[in-house]
Amino acid sequence: MYRHLEARLVEHFRDYLRRAYDLDFPKIVVELPPRVELGEYALPLAFELAKKLRKAPKKIAEEIVAGVGVIEGFTKLEVAGAGYINAYVDRAAMAKSLALDVHPEDKAPAGKILVEHSSINPNKAAHIGHLRNAILGDTFVRLLRFAQREVDVQNYIDNTGAQVADVVVGFQNLDRKSRAEIEALTKQTRFDYYCWDLYARVSQWYAADPTANTSKDRLKIRAQALHDIEHGGNETADLAELISVAVLRRHLETMDRLDIEYDFLPRESEILHLHFWDAAFTKLKESGALTYEDSGKNKGCWVMQRVGRTLLSAKEPGEASVKSASQTDAERVSQNEDNQKVIVRSNGTVGYVGKDIAYHMWKFGLLGKDFGYRKFYRYPNQHECWISAEHGEADHPHFGGVAEIYNVIDARQSEAQNTVIEALRALGHNDAADHYTHFSYEMVALTPRCAAELGYMLSDEDKTRAYIEVSGRKGFGVKADDLIDRLIASAKTEVDARHPEISDSQRVTISTQIAVGALRYFMLRFTKNSVIAFDFKEALSFEGETGPYAQYAAVRAANIFRKSGQNLQNFAKMHRAEDFSRYLNANKSHDSNEIWDLWLTASRTSNVVAQCIATTEPAHLAKHAFQLAQKFNSFYHHYPILQEADEGRKNFLLSTVAVVHRELTRVLGVMGIQVPEAM
RNA sequence: GGGCGCGUAGCUCAAACGGAUAGAGCAUCGGAUUUCUAAUCCGGCGGUUGCAGGUUCGAUUCCUGCCGCGCCUACCA
Known part of the structure; x- marks a missing residue:
């Protein structure tokens, strides 16, 4: 909802700027004012215009506000601070559409997206590092699907x-x-x-x-x-x-x-046996992307020249050429060799990057070959996961040949990822390269304390480090299933104590949901490129900024409805005829502002989702879920709803609860977190 | 050496596109429950955003240099 009003606002301003100032403003920045008292949208554009128009920002803002006219859905515009233009929405109207849960049609871009994540070597148990990858990837898939995109998930x-x-x-x-x-x-x-x-x-x-x-x-x-x-x-x-x-x-x-589920499991064995590489190799040679070295340290290899690194030839203009002129030929040769990536070894075998290039040509439908497909794994919910096969089944869904791809792969592999992108460019597939996103993230390491807890001997140097990298070769790490088990056990202790009245199997279900909520939230609250120094104490926490905190808020909302005897799902829609303006405006009292802030936060979900996709950063969503829960918990504490004597106000408060519950459940769902029956 | 990333409160982290008083959680100190369950809420304490310059009306954010840390830099995958 919030997003559509924002789009309308931007359109209106763009039109006005074109008419009044003959200015084309491709990107009009819209922010959230620091407090709801200052409106729902803030535009700092007067600051930028000040340069062009050589006038004080405040003056320009006033001019615009006076001239821009009425905008549907908004009650007023105001100049604030040094020159912000703040826009105030019609609260009651916006609340009504939120209560009705209406979504103006979104035209999602066409074209299938392929998200690759997990990709764990099938030789040992998954560990916490793999969990971060899978949770980031799965959440990103859910974000895309929330935005109406068609997505295939590959592992x-x-x-x-x-x-x-x-x-x-x-x-x-x-x-x-x-x-x-x-x-x-x-x-x-x-x-x-x-x-x-x-x-x-x-x-x-x-x-x-x-x-x-x-x-x-x-x-x-x-x-x-x-x-x-x-x-x-x-x-x-x-x-x-x-x-x-x-x-x-x-x-x-x-x-x-x-x-976390997958649609398709392409395997390297099929890439080899179905000769994907041979097809790619032919094209790479034809296009000149690969060259054969007949001398030097890479003699006998097929190599790719890395771009982005200057090939220090005499042709280089400016300072670089001065520098290169002072270089000996030998230095130049050695530097060029350093810029080469060996794709085919001198013994004729292809390395991992080569196979990856072939695989990515297949992803974009550029290889002219396809996998065979076989059913492999049916999830308890009947979803079918397919695997590659040399000789597949006749009837199968079509994978590959997509418009966009996202590869959830840790930051240590950026070099290799870039090589694949460069290869696509060298083949002339710039469009594919432009739609290739390396969804890069940092690793999960262990705090020295955690490592010691696991019984690993640490050197004195290790003890002073902020974190220690996990190592499969050393068997050093926290296994995924162990962590999940511990989380469930820990949640179970709490649930057992709080809800002795419900059945044990139900308590297990709830504990599992809480454990998953805690784990998924934990992995999502850090931004991608910060290394997570894993620690049991932090990961096992169910209080403060955690998944269970947000789940608890949703459970509380549902509890109010259970006690009230009203239907949580239909309530807000049933009371659509009601006009909440007197509660939402109420002379802009503290109460009405606080409650409106809750509605406003609830309305921002699709905005946050769009932001997460644009920045490939799911952490924003975790933050949003937490903030919504936080505001709800505060509201819950301040307004005794079932005691409310005024029937109209009670309906308003209950509608607030219903809308927050719906949006919080939705946001948690995008993070792959369920709302338990009780907590 | 080169490439990428990071450095914000005691600790762990936010602050997309440069914007209004740099925010949370944890820890700590103090308070709130005959109420829709306290996995909660309210308040206090806590900051020269690594350092030095620059660009800008405005810099945690952009640029340059320096300091510190991590990762990558294989004819491994």
């Missing part, structure tokens, strides 16, 4: 890489398990935990031998395993398939605990 599976090979090596050489034994293990609960430990043991096994020769031999075993797996059609590859699929299923189960 890329690197099932032929070194990490899977390591676990296979572990089963074959350390634990010496037969295929049947491994198969039995995969059927046990949390097979991924077994792999977690095994992966750490193998990593030690490679390195921790005193005689260098043994270590070398072991790395040879690893290289052989990797080779066999990439090739396929042998015992090692079959084992890798068995293990990686079993771990993948575990990952899907873990993420489903947080209501």
Whole structure:
């Protein structure tokens, strides 16, 4: 609602500026005034105009306010501060549409969006770092869907890489398990935990031998395993398939605990076996994006020249050319080599980035090849998740060939992501490159205290650090399922104490919802590029700025309705005929302003969603949910609703509760957080 | 060395596009419950936004330099 009025306001001002000043203002900035007393919208445009018109901002603002005329939905414009133009909406009219929950038609841009997230190596249990990725990605998907966009969710599976090979090596050489034994293990609960430990043991096994020769031999075993797996059609590859699929299923189960689902799981094995790379390689060579090096340190490789880094040739103008003139040829050559990215190794094998280029050409429908598709996993809610296959089913949905993509991948991989984007440009696919977004975020690390709590020995240097990076190779980290278990147990203790009257299975449901709320909120409250230093105490908190705080506010709202005997879902709509203006305006008393502020905050959801999408930053939504809950809790405390004697005012207060409940539930839903029955 | 990011209250974090008095939570201190459940609310304390310049009517935000921290910089994935 808020967003549509804003659009109307901007349009009106743009028109006026064109008429009155003959000015084209493509971007009119609109802000939220610091307090509702100052209106619902603030435009600082007079400040900017001051330069052009060579007049005082305040004077210009007054001129505009006098000339701009009546705007539908607004009661007045006012000049405030040093030259702000504040716009005041018709509160009663806006409240009415909010109560009715009317949404003027939005024309969402056409074109499918593909969001890739999670992409956990299927060789060990998921940990907190993966949780951040999946929660950010899933929330972004929900944001896009809220904005009426069509979205496919993909989880890329690197099932032929070194990490899977390591676990296979572990089963074959350390634990010496037969295929049947491994198969039995995969059927046990949390097979991924077994792999977690095994992966750490193998990593030690490679390195921790005193005689260098043994270590070398072991790395040879690893290289052989990797080779066999990439090739396929042998015992090692079959084992890798068995293990990686079993771990993948575990990952899907873990993420489903947080209501995170995927539509399609493209795997590296199919990218290899369906020869995606060959198709891409041909195009890359034809376009000149890849060049063959016949000398130097990258001799025998196909490389990509990185752009954005100056190729220091004599042609460079300005200072750079002076600098390059003083360089020797040898320096220039070596610098150019440093700017090269090896895509195909001198032994003819393609590296990870090359496969990624092919995969991204497929995403945009530029490869001329497609995966086979097989049903893989049906969620309890019947949603079907598909997986890539060499020979797929005849009937399948169509994935790939999308208009826009978002890759939720941590910041350490920006370099690789940029290389893929550059490759698309080099192929002449600028439009695809422009619609390729690396949704970059920082890692989750552990505080030294947390690491110590987990029983890890820390060096003196580590103890002084703000955080310590998790490491799969060392088996150092907090496993996702463990964290979820602890959150549920902790919530259960509280729920048990508060609600002995309800059934245990219901208490488990509520505890789970609270745990998910706490976890998802925790991962969303930090902005993407701040490293999260994980700490159990903070993550297990249910008070203050947390998910349960917001859930609690919604539960309280529902409780009022339960006690009142009124219907929460229909109440606001049923009272649409009522005019709330006397409560909302009331001479702009403190009370009416405080309550209006609550309505106003509730109305801003679609605005915040748009902001989150534009900035690829879901943290704004978490902040918004918290603020709405905070304002509601304050309102809840100050206005005893069921005791209200004036029937009209009581209806108004109940409508307020109903609208806030609806919007808060909606916002939490976009974050993947449910509102429990009771708390 | 180069690239990217970060530095804001005791601690953990906000402040999209430069804007009105830099805000929350935690911690701490003090208060609120015969009421729609206190996982709550109200108040106090707490700031030279790393440092030094610059641009601007206006800078936490943009630019330059410096200091400190992290990540990336493989013919690994």
